[in-house]
Amino acid sequence: MLESFAVKDLLRMLLVFVALFVLVNILFTVLGLLGVLGDVYAAKTEPLLSGVIARIPHILLERLPLALCATLLLLLARSGVHPGRSLPAFVLVGAASFFTLVFAFPLLEATIPAGMETSDRVYTSALAPGYWHSDNGRAYYVESIEDGRFSSLLVVTPDEKQARFRYFAAGEAEGPLVTASGPGSTDRSGGPSELSAFTPERFTAQLEHDLRLLRQELSRAYLISRPRYLLACFAVVSAFMAAVFLMRLSRWPLLNLFLSFLALRGVFYQFRLLREVVSEELATLISRESVTANLPFLVLLVFSGLLLLLHLLFLPARRGPGGAAI
Amino acid sequence: MSKVGLRQVLRVLVVLALLYFGFFMVHSYLSPAAARLIAPLRWQYIWTRALVLWVETLIPISASAVMIAYSLFIRVEPGGREEPFHALVSPHLVMFTVLALIFTVLYIGVLPSARRALERSEFSSAQADFYLERARSARQDRNYNDAVADFDRYLVRDPHNQEITDEREEVHTLLLDSEAGEGVAPETGDLPQPLKAGEYFARAEAFYSQEDYFSAHYYAVLASRLDNSRQDARRLAARAWEKVTGLERSQADEAARALFRTKKEGYEALVRAQDFLKAYYIFNDLANTYPDDPDVARYLEESGRQVAEISYFLDEAEQAEGAPGIGEILFVNVKQDTRREIVYIDNLVETEQGVFVTGVEVIQFEAGGGIELHLAAAHGKLLPRLDEQQGSTIVLTGLDRYDPERRERPMYFEGDPRRLAASERFENLLPVNLSREDLAVMRLGMPAADRLGLSDLWQLRRRCGQFGYPGAELACEILDRILHPFSFLILCLFSVSLGWSFRVGNSRSPRLGFIFLPFFPLGAAVLTALYLAAQKTILEFILGILGFGSALAVLLVVQGLLLFVALTLLAGQRTD
Numbered sequence: 001m002l003e004s005f006a007v008k009d010l011l012r013m014l015l016v017f018v019a020l021f022v023l024v025n026i027l028f029t030v031l032g033l034l035g036v037l038g039d040v041y042a043a044k045t046e047p048l049l050s051g052v053i054a055r056i057p058h059i060l061l062e063r064l065p066l067a068l069c070a071t072l073l074l075l076l077a078r079s080g081v082h083p084g085r086s087l088p089a090f091v092l093v094g095a096a097s098f099f100t101l102v103f104a105f106p107l108l109e110a111t112i113p114a115g116m117e118t119s120d121r122v123y124t125s126a127l128a129p130g131y132w133h134s135d136n137g138r139a140y141y142v143e144s145i146e147d148g149r150f151s152s153l154l155v156v157t158p159d160e161k162q163a164r165f166r167y168f169a170a171g172e173a174e175g176p177l178v179t180a181s182g183p184g185s186t187d188r189s190g191g192p193s194e195l196s197a198f199t200p201e202r203f204t205a206q207l208e209h210d211l212r213l214l215r216q217e218l219s220r221a222y223l224i225s226r227p228r229y230l231l232a233c234f235a236v237v238s239a240f241m242a243a244v245f246l247m248r249l250s251r252w253p254l255l256n257l258f259l260s261f262l263a264l265r266g267v268f269y270q271f272r273l274l275r276e277v278v279s280e281e282l283a284t285l286i287s288r289e290s291v292t293a294n295l296p297f298l299v300l301l302v303f304s305g306l307l308l309l310l311h312l313l314f315l316p317a318r319r320g321p322g323g324a325a326i
Numbered sequence: 327m328s329k330v331g332l333r334q335v336l337r338v339l340v341v342l343a344l345l346y347f348g349f350f351m352v353h354s355y356l357s358p359a360a361a362r363l364i365a366p367l368r369w370q371y372i373w374t375r376a377l378v379l380w381v382e383t384l385i386p387i388s389a390s391a392v393m394i395a396y397s398l399f400i401r402v403e404p405g406g407r408e409e410p411f412h413a414l415v416s417p418h419l420v421m422f423t424v425l426a427l428i429f430t431v432l433y434i435g436v437l438p439s440a441r442r443a444l445e446r447s448e449f450s451s452a453q454a455d456f457y458l459e460r461a462r463s464a465r466q467d468r469n470y471n472d473a474v475a476d477f478d479r480y481l482v483r484d485p486h487n488q489e490i491t492d493e494r495e496e497v498h499t500l501l502l503d504s505e506a507g508e509g510v511a512p513e514t515g516d517l518p519q520p521l522k523a524g525e526y527f528a529r530a531e532a533f534y535s536q537e538d539y540f541s542a543h544y545y546a547v548l549a550s551r552l553d554n555s556r557q558d559a560r561r562l563a564a565r566a567w568e569k570v571t572g573l574e575r576s577q578a579d580e581a582a583r584a585l586f587r588t589k590k591e592g593y594e595a596l597v598r599a600q601d602f603l604k605a606y607y608i609f610n611d612l613a614n615t616y617p618d619d620p621d622v623a624r625y626l627e628e629s630g631r632q633v634a635e636i637s638y639f640l641d642e643a644e645q646a647e648g649a650p651g652i653g654e655i656l657f658v659n660v661k662q663d664t665r666r667e668i669v670y671i672d673n674l675v676e677t678e679q680g681v682f683v684t685g686v687e688v689i690q691f692e693a694g695g696g697i698e699l700h701l702a703a704a705h706g707k708l709l710p711r712l713d714e715q716q717g718s719t720i721v722l723t724g725l726d727r728y729d730p731e732r733r734e735r736p737m738y739f740e741g742d743p744r745r746l747a748a749s750e751r752f753e754n755l756l757p758v759n760l761s762r763e764d765l766a767v768m769r770l771g772m773p774a775a776d777r778l779g780l781s782d783l784w785q786l787r788r789r790c791g792q793f794g795y796p797g798a799e800l801a802c803e804i805l806d807r808i809l810h811p812f813s814f815l816i817l818c819l820f821s822v823s824l825g826w827s828f829r830v831g832n833s834r835s836p837r838l839g840f841i842f843l844p845f846f847p848l849g850a851a852v853l854t855a856l857y858l859a860a861q862k863t864i865l866e867f868i869l870g871i872l873g874f875g876s877a878l879a880v881l882l883v884v885q886g887l888l889l890f891v892a893l894t895l896l897a898g899q900r901t902d
Contacts, residue, residue, distance in 0.1 A: 031860055034864055038870045039866070131791075152693050158656075251836045253830075254393060258849040
């Protein structure tokens with residue numbers, strides 16, 4: 001078992017892992033930034049450079065688990081690495097993934113200034129003169145903005161039954177904050193808080209939601225206690241590795257690849273299901289927060305443990321489709 | 327291998343495509359939306375919805391079929407003549423190109439109209455349900471007249487529904503019982519078609535010779551209005567008017583004289599003063615007393631037609647109240663120099679009587695200045711523009727058919743009716759620079775963009791800036807329509823390489839794996855979505871920063887590059 005993976009091969013694999021991970025992260029971050037800038041420009045407003053730069057850690061954090069998935073898939077799709085045949089290589093990849101997640105997460109969190117949320121603006125003003133913007137069931141139209149002062153702001157509230165329009169001749173606009181005084185009314189926070197010129201596709205929106213949820217849960221675990229955070233990271237990496245086990249399920253490599261890919265997507269979906277449906281339901285029965293909060297991670301852990309056991313016990317050691325090991 | 331392979335690829339493709347179409351049929355049949363539809367629309371809706379879902383999923387289905395075929399069924403015979411891989415698959419490339427063309431027709435041509443058909447079915451069915459519910463409610467309130475009208479509206483949409491037909495007949499019988507002894511309103515007949523001046527003059531002469539001087543005067547005036555140079559028409563009008571005034575004197579009977587005077591008053595209001603509302607109510611009153619009088623019937627019809635161009639009937643607008651329609655329409659209507667006019671429409675509903683709007687609000691202001699006009703109207707009616715310009719007019723004055731005192735006018739918070747510039751003579755007419763179809767698009771987020779044809783998208787994209795919409799959604803939709811056919815071809819080519827490099831080889835086919843064949847498009851759908859999302863992110867960025875032309879150029883260059891990569895990968899496959 002050990003002969004096929006010499007120390008040199010293990011080191012090479014580690015290097016490939018790191019290189020792939022960095023490349024995938026760069027790709028995802030660039031796409032994420034282009035998405036943010038595309039929204040800002042298409043809404044006819046100007047980007048705020050400091051805001052765009054500050055958004056980078058957020059993008060990296062949210063896409064970290066996805067980048068890890070993609071790296072594992074790319075690395076292990078053709079390598080033939082699995083615990084039945086090359087345990088050291090397998091353990092190395094797993095350990096590298098685990099430590100990457102464990103250390104990269106708090107490192108990136110630390111780069112975000114205290115109190116800065118993802119919704120912090122990446123644009124000079126949320127209002128572009130001459131165009132409609134909408135947020136929280138309201139629509140906004142402003143005629144012009146110069147040096148933070150606007151003229152002719154119209155706020156439209158469709159839910160109002162009469163007088164849906166509120167007009168302000170002048171006021172101040174700073175990012176999402178609009179301060180305006182009109183006849184009989186003052187609006188101090190009326191502006192849209194987020195720009196969104198394009199409606200995201202259903203699939204992309206779901207994936208973004210899943211990634212955000214996982215990031216929130218990992219952040220929460222990190223803030224509560226270190227053991228809980230380590231357990232969460234271990235559960236996530238184990239689930240990813242377990243999904244990759246499917247690479248050698250059958251004699252048909254394409255089927256293995258697809259099942260593995262679907263299983264990786266399924267990990268995120270399963271996490272959402274456990275967090276948003278099962279945990280919520282369970283919270284009505286069990287009052288202990290530690291049980292319900294950790295449930296998604298614990299289920300992922302049990303699931304991956306079972307898959308590993310099945311893998312070791314029942315699947316024969318078979319060479320990968322490429323034949324040779326790394 | 328090629329001929330056999332071609333057949334295998336097509337076979338897998340057809341099987342998967344049919345399987346998924348069947349699945350989408352079942353999915354559509356079981357969908358809550360289909361269950362809510364009225365019976366005549368249900369099957370059409372199910373078919374159309376299945377078609378929409380199928381076309382939307384055709385890329386992953388085709389890519390999966392290609393992948394499966396190359397991975398499982400296409401094999402190089404051991405000991406056969408060795409050929410490079412690209413030579414083996416070249417006939418397949420022709421097939422993929424043909425399939426990509428078919429997909430282009432489906433995606434660009436069929437899909438938007440199918441989506442529109444779905445929307446129409448949903449609207450129509452929701453309206454039918456609305457009318458049925460209201461008809462039953464009206465029946466309970468013993469308002470049989472309204473109940474019958476609403477049952478009829480329902481039956482227009484679901485004509486073969488025997489249960490509702492019987493229910494309607496029952497209510498109709500109750501209505502007849504309650505109205506026993508009452509007269510039937512005279513039928514108004516078709517509206518007159520517009521004629522040329524010469525034809526009007528000929529009619530005027532004919533009426534004059536028949537001693538119908540009202541009609542002779544009416545048509546002579548129309549002829550002279552259409553053609554100012556017609557002195558003969560003016561003379562004939564003058565002669566006819568002299569006869570009319572002479573006749574007044576010669577009427578012996580007092581009642582006939584009273585009728586004559588009222589007719590003349592109405593006629594003068596209609597033709598001379600052009601006070602159509604006054605004329606309408608005069609002839610409407612006369613029609614109740616003299617239903618057989620041909621003059622009264624004609625001028626009631628004519629004044630009714632004129633009234634319908636400057637106002638709406640309250641009963642018709644109230645019928646549209648609460649009915650399903652297109653909601654939350656918002657746009658900048660006027661952008662001239664520093665003057666701005668913003669219009670909000672809460673709901674736009676199409677009925678048999680026309681297109682009605684509810685919850686209209688309009689504001690006019692000078693940029694940086696105060697409010698010039700601010701009004702809210704509960705109802706309005708959308709009409710084509712009176713002048714030659716494109717767009718529509720929203721009439722905001724509501725009339726009761728019989729009671730001249732009951733009118734519904736907009737509530738003016740600021741300004742007065744004269745600031746609405748549709749006409750100097752008529753109040754509360756709001757000119758809108760959009761047609762009914764374009765209005766449906768002017769909603770925040772432009773949710774209807776995917777239902778527009780490519781040419782409509784193209785035209786509206788260029789104009790929508792003036793209505794306060796950046797047009798990014800529409801431009802993005804155009805790019806998406808162009809991107810998809812390219813993606814179909816490129817992903818099919820990538821799938822050849824992927825399937826071939828992950829092939830089973832010459833070993834035994836994994837029969838158990840066949841169970842998983844239908845699941846391949848699921849994985850392919852995720853990959854396709856990621857592939858398209860990545861490209862759309864880049865295109866949206868270019869679109870935002872450099873505009874549509876540059877985004878289109880980048881799209882074409884990227885597709886060229888991806889096609890090159892796909893072909894290179896394909897050429898690099900080994901057959902040994």
